[in-house]
Amino acid sequence: MNVNGRCHCGNMAFRLDWPETTSEIPARACDCSFCTRHGGVWTSHPAATLEVSVGNHASVSRYRFGTGTATFHVCSRCGSVPFVTCEIDGGLYAVVNVNAFMDVDRSRLRPSAAHFGNEDIGSRLERRKRNWIRYVRIEAVATAEDTAVDDGHLDVNPPSDSTAGALDRSKAAFAS
Numbered sequence: 645m646n647v648n649g650r651c652h653c654g655n656m657a658f659r660l661d662w663p664e665t666t667s668e669i670p671a672r673a674c675d676c677s678f679c680t681r682h683g684g685v686w687t688s689h690p691a692a693t694l695e696v697s698v699g700n701h702a703s704v705s706r707y708r709f710g711t712g713t714a715t716f717h718v719c720s721r722c723g724s725v726p727f728v729t730c731e732i733d734g735g736l737y738a739v740v741n742v743n744a745f746m747d748v749d750r751s752r753l754r755p756s757a758a759h760f761g762n763e764d765i766g767s768r769l770e771r772r773k774r775n776w777i778r779y780v781r782i783e784a785v786a787t788a789e790d791t792a793v794d795d796g797h798l799d800v801n802p803p804s805d806s807t808a809g810a811l812d813r814s815k816a817a818f819a820s
């Protein structure tokens with residue numbers, strides 16, 4: 645099952661390929677100070693794949709706090725936070741915000757409260773390795789910044805040869 649999502653203005657769009665065997669989609673309302681302020685309700689599945697398209701990287705703020713292990717991708721134009729990434733042992737993991745979903749039957753969402761404040765860093769990273777989306781690709785789309793503001797849908801480009809380069813560049817940005 646494919647789920648499409650995006651930030652409010654469309655600068656960041658994603659396609660989540662959710663395993664067909666799992667009909668329910670967990671929706672974890674995190675109680676950390678950041679998610680409380682941004683309406684962060686997250687889902688992931690280790691067998692899901694996530695492809696993110698970014699129209700203008702300059703309009704994405706990569707925000708970290710606390711342990712600094714998670715990177716919140718905040719649209720600096722519209723303020724939405726459609727996904728979060730975490731780099732562990734050279735791999736990129738992610739969760740997505742169910743509030744960014746555009747075309748999912750919301751009765752499939754299974755809401756729960758999430759509290760991770762007591763975890764140490766080691767167990768936090770181990771949990772993410774087990775539960776977060778393991779296949780994550782972030783690519784730049786070759787559109788002018790303003791064409792991303794549209795009538796409600798941002799087309800996701802098919803993978804191209806430039807994908808690896810785009811991922812390398814975005815990883816370099818995470819490290820900064």
Ligand SMILES: [Zn+2]
Binds near residue numbers: 654655
């Ligand atoms: Zn936006």
